[in-house]
Amino acid sequence: MKDADLMSLADGELDEREARDLEDKLARDPIARGKLDAVGELGELVRGHLELSADAVPQKKFDALWREIDKGIERASAESESTPATKNEAAPAPAGFLRRVGRWFDAHRGHIISGVVGAGAVATLALILRGPSGDNLAGTKGSHPIDTTPVSAPAEIESLDTPGGTGTVFNLEDDDGDTTVIWVTPEDTVEGI
Amino acid sequence: MNKEGQRASTGRDPVDDRELVESARKGDRDAFRTLFERYHRRAYALAFGVLRHPDDALDVVQDAFIKAHKYLDKFEGNSSFYTWLYRIVMNLAIDHLRKHRRAKPVELDEQHLEEGAAAGDDALLPKFLGGNPGRALLDKEIRARIDQALGELSENHRAVLVMRELEGMSYEEMAQAMGCSKGTIMSRLFHARKNMQKRLVDLMEGRRVTDDETEDAAASGSRG
Amino acid sequence: MSPRIWLATLALGLGLGVTGASAQPKGDAECSYIEISATNDKAASIDPDLKSLEKKLKKPPFTAWNNFKKLSGGGSSLTKNKAETIKLKQGGASLMLRDRSATRVELTVTMDGVDGKRVLEAKPAFKAGDWLLLVGTNAKDDGHILALTCK
Numbered sequence: 339m340k341d342a343d344l345m346s347l348a349d350g351e352l353d354e355r356e357a358r359d360l361e362d363k364l365a366r367d368p369i370a371r372g373k374l375d376a377v378g379e380l381g382e383l384v385r386g387h388l389e390l391s392a393d394a395v396p397q398k399k400f401d402a403l404w405r406e407i408d409k410g411i412e413r414a415s416a417e418s419e420s421t422p423a424t425k426n427e428a429a430p431a432p433a434g435f436l437r438r439v440g441r442w443f444d445a446h447r448g449h450i451i452s453g454v455v456g457a458g459a460v461a462t463l464a465l466i467l468r469g470p471s472g473d474n475l476a477g478t479k480g481s482h483p484i485d486t487t488p489v490s491a492p493a494e495i496e497s498l499d500t501p502g503g504t505g506t507v508f509n510l511e512d513d514d515g516d517t518t519v520i521w522v523t524p525e526d527t528v529e530g531i
Numbered sequence: 532m533n534k535e536g537q538r539a540s541t542g543r544d545p546v547d548d549r550e551l552v553e554s555a556r557k558g559d560r561d562a563f564r565t566l567f568e569r570y571h572r573r574a575y576a577l578a579f580g581v582l583r584h585p586d587d588a589l590d591v592v593q594d595a596f597i598k599a600h601k602y603l604d605k606f607e608g609n610s611s612f613y614t615w616l617y618r619i620v621m622n623l624a625i626d627h628l629r630k631h632r633r634a635k636p637v638e639l640d641e642q643h644l645e646e647g648a649a650a651g652d653d654a655l656l657p658k659f660l661g662g663n664p665g666r667a668l669l670d671k672e673i674r675a676r677i678d679q680a681l682g683e684l685s686e687n688h689r690a691v692l693v694m695r696e697l698e699g700m701s702y703e704e705m706a707q708a709m710g711c712s713k714g715t716i717m718s719r720l721f722h723a724r725k726n727m728q729k730r731l732v733d734l735m736e737g738r739r740v741t742d743d744e745t746e747d748a749a750a751s752g753s754r755g
Numbered sequence: 756m757s758p759r760i761w762l763a764t765l766a767l768g769l770g771l772g773v774t775g776a777s778a779q780p781k782g783d784a785e786c787s788y789i790e791i792s793a794t795n796d797k798a799a800s801i802d803p804d805l806k807s808l809e810k811k812l813k814k815p816p817f818t819a820w821n822n823f824k825k826l827s828g829g830g831s832s833l834t835k836n837k838a839e840t841i842k843l844k845q846g847g848a849s850l851m852l853r854d855r856s857a858t859r860v861e862l863t864v865t866m867d868g869v870d871g872k873r874v875l876e877a878k879p880a881f882k883a884g885d886w887l888l889l890v891g892t893n894a895k896d897d898g899h900i901l902a903l904t905c906k
Contacts, residue, residue, distance in 0.1 A: 520890065
């Protein structure tokens with residue numbers, strides 16, 4: 339019995355028939371049963387540890403966090419009313435290429451589609467970019483949390499495959515119209531995350 | 532192991548959350564604060580599990596709630612509010628890892644899952660805690676060892692382990708979150724569990740030896 | 756038709772095809788591309804041939820570089836479902852028109868690196884006249900940009 343199958347059973351990834359077959363085998367294999375139980379045991383340890391770690395953070399830290407969130411919400415509301423031209427201005431770029439690009443991404447999260455595709459993955463993304471009136475949001479067929487309703491006639495990337503790298507899609511607005519950018523970062527700059 | 536059961540562990544009425552979301556959309560900041568109060572620790576646990584740095588985790592939680600508020604009108608209610616929120620947290624945590632990557636060795640031992648699982652030395656270990664993880668968590672030394680073991684995992688391995696164990700994410704959901712294949716997720720999860728077990732079982736064996744020595748000493752003292 | 760008139764008609768047709776001046780029959784698109792290298796040098800400069808993109812290249816995130824040179828450029832006349840290869844100075848690309856309406860074009864775009872390996876395959880759909888920029892970076896953090904626009 340393969341450990342990979344035990345893991346899939348523990349994680350609820352097997353269909354009913356496969357799970358039943360494996361359970362039948364486990365009834366006759368106490369060592370394999372022990373391994374299955376160990377996966378559950380480890381999960382409880384990790385979950386319990388992380389939840390206890392979160393409980394240990396003093397409430398005043400979270401109170402302070404809420405104050406920052408409140409300010410952030412105010413700032414985001416104010417920013418959404420400013421003009422597109424000012425939104426595209428960046429602070430002076432720090433040294434380091436990826437840091438410079440990363441700082442820009444950080445400053446413009448609301449305008450960037452996080453359509454990030456990993457190496458070798460053919461991700462079917464339906465990324466819908468809003469036009470000049472609002473923010474750019476990502477909607478995917480997968481588990482990406484943000485859905486969009488297109489306002490104008492934005493660009494769409496129906497699929498994106500970037501073997502050996504990661505692709506990020508974003509939209510730039512200026513007087514000439516919208517520019518869609520697909521930025522491919524080589525794999526060796528994102529590996530080991 | 533019931534993914535859905537794990538996810539329902541907050542015991543919150545999803546209808547209640549939807550009412551809060553609706554009010555928050557209309558500008559009721561107190562409603563959004565209530566959502567924050569309900570889920571901030573769980574969101575922190577997730578971010579901390581991935582990032583391992585309390586301040587970074589707090590930053591990610593802050594950004595996640597700001598982002599969630601910004602895009603509240605896009606939340607359609609097909610999933611629970613927390614399910615939607617934790618995906619934002621995960622995306623931001625993974626983004627954070629990419630941008631602030633600390634020097635961590637790439638997991639050279641990340642063999643293909645089938646090879647790793649077949650080799651005896653790289654197999655999953657059977658239960659080692661005697662079936663009482665809850666009690667084990669009361670032990671500071673065990674907590675410290677769990678913390679250390681999590682810290683020694685590569686960021687990839689730790690991210691999948693946390694996503695799976697804390698949020699019950701499916702392999703497919705994790706593959707989409709991390710932008711890799713399901714096979715890669717399974718391999719990372721397998722190795723993460725194997726590595727955690729190895730680090731923790733050493734502790735348990737060390738403790739069993741210590742307990743045996745203590746019992747022997749006590750027995751010889753009483754005989755003496 | 757006399758040979759002179761025939762030749763004139765052919766020349767006109769070819770000219771219109773290259774410049775994109777004619778009204779586009781539904782299902783066809785005229786695309787232009789510009790291949791650009793992006794680096795950081797002591798002196799900032801933008802190739803005069805990149806006038807049409809200068810505004811965009813001076814804005815973030817392209818401010819990661821200060822030097823932009825046109826490597827190659829040209830046009831590609833696309834017929835639906837027929838891939839056209841573009842030879843680049845650094846690698847290669849192909850374009851295929853999947854569909855179009857009066858205002859939007861849907862393409863399949865591929866890009867290969869200098870080593871011939873596939874770097875990107877995408878299916879963008881965008882407004883005719885807007886730009887699509889495909890950006891890659893190498894180990895030295897230099898940029899390679901393929902700018903596309905279709906009408």
